Amino acid sequence: MARKNLIGISSSDQVPTTPTDVRPIAGFVPPKVRSAPIGGITRTLGNITQKVERAQDIEKQLAEGKLIVDLDPALVDASFISDRLGMDPTDLDDLVEQIREHGQQVPILVRPHPTIDGRYQVAYGHRRLVAVRQLGFKVKAVIRELSDDQLVVSQGQENNARTNLSYIERALFASRLEDRSFERDVIMAALNVDKAALSKMLSVVRQIPIELIEAIGAAPQIGRRRWMELAEKLPIAQAELKRILASLSADNSSDQRFQDAFDALTPARPIKDTPKSKSWEPEDGSVSVTVKASAKKAVVTYEAKDGPSFATYIAQRLDDLYEAFRKSEKTSTGV
Template identity: 65%
Template sequence: MARKNLIEVSVDNQATETSSPMTAARPIAGFVPPAVRNTPVGGITKTLGNITQKFERAQDIEKQLAEGQTIIEIDPALVDSSFVSDRIGIDAVKLAQLGEQIKDHGQQVPILVRPHPDARGRYQVAYGHRRLAAVKVLGIKVRAVVRELSDDQLVVSQGQENNARTNLSYIERALFAGRLEDRSFSRETIMAALGIDKAALSKMVSVVRQVPIELIEAIGAAPEIGRRRWMELADLLPKASVKNVLASLSEPETKALSSDRRFQAVVDALTTKPEKTPKSTVAFKSWAPDDKSVRVSLKANGKTTTIAIGAVNGPLFAAYITDRLDDLYADWQSKQEN
């Protein structure tokens, strides 16, 4: 028996004649191509009078969809980010490289958007944030698939696309999971979005609950750092001063490091014990008269010096010195002044 798709984000296993070559070769997560229609969709009634540019754009999009085009072009200024972020910033170098690829070869893979639930005439990205950013820099329209998506369907499409491309680090995926949980998405939806089981999800959420978000953002995506090392960092933090760690990360030389090296710098700072300053211990040679009836030794330990007097006449000699301490100190002090 086939399992029921609770999230209702799927791709038909059978390719249809209306599928474009791109969608047949690489199905778009959460998208089912519309059937070809031989007659156009009814246009916006002309009795409304003067049609604004916004309605003209909407009419043009409807026309493209009615003609069976699964991919349309949209002004990127009309497209907003997803309501839940799945990245810790976008690498400027990689964004520039992506922009060059699109400039030379065109946008090969469309983004997925939905009509914005709170702003008529605008759209909201399910996936393709980097492509959208690159297209905005180039000043061209973005190729997109428009689909009605619920919040659950949007985040599942967003997560599944990133999983397919494997371009999110562990901590970015964990942050995505934590943010979805903060928005009261069910564990089932979050697991579907990330393609993980309940145990893996629990560990992800545990990490982002133990490591302060400001510390995660200061470290960055850390693409080479996996689950085990992030959990080790989380275990180190209860005994650490996060304020001091953040201060060290704000230093110019540390900020210049790669994200992975910043992570290692934090771990090193939390695991390296400061070297103890050795206590200065100076032992003076013992003194004794020729008859060996008295033996005197001195040992200094920091600001404390111990004098030990022993041998046969040791106690008597010690008593003699004690009785004359005032005179001895006055004599020593007079020599210091000179």
């Protein structure tokens, strides 16, 4: 007789081995198994990671010039290449009022100063920088790593886009770049001009003394042709240059000073010798005589019915007439 299973478990019955195999107690849900521990350390590490990634992202965007930041204007220096012959006070006042009312709408472009830690150098936006300094505002800026070539190209192209530099200012900018040994390709890119136009710019600046250009100023209404015409009138003696410089009034606009300098370099035209005319005719009107005389020439015209015959009569008596003329001269002069 087979032995009975004393504990009542058949070979087909299995003891549950996992919580899911056990019928849960009413109202109790077993906790989920976690793959990793949580707690203060995990949260702290996560926060640190996020901050590092955020800092790296900000640093990357700053390097790429994608972020606009507020800078203390006192930490921002001008470009190492000047592109202006001073700032028009009226235009600057208008810009100050515009920023006062509406804020700085367009940021300036700067780079970290190449030789001074903690300072910056402007690529473009010099007028905006001066305006916010006057207002005591922070200056909105984009910071970008720029080589010298990249800076001057950015500076020149921004000025070209905003069309606020005169012809002679652009020509001076080109000359200063060449004096610093920048390649012609870089200068042409900065000014957006071809080789021929650049050569003309440099020629104008080389022919006109820099002190005369600075005394005239930006002259925004004076273009390439007029500056080339002025250059053709030079060189002149140093004494003459000093006389012209002294005659240019700071009270006049720069356009007027250009015209004054141009006129001073233009030789006075000789007064045209306009012949004086005198007419004579007898009472019967048979002859009409007109004399047109200038300093070196006289033309006598005989007209009317007896004009030709009267002219012949006079021609036949020229010796007697001339002798009478000489006697009258001696009488009048007493010689």
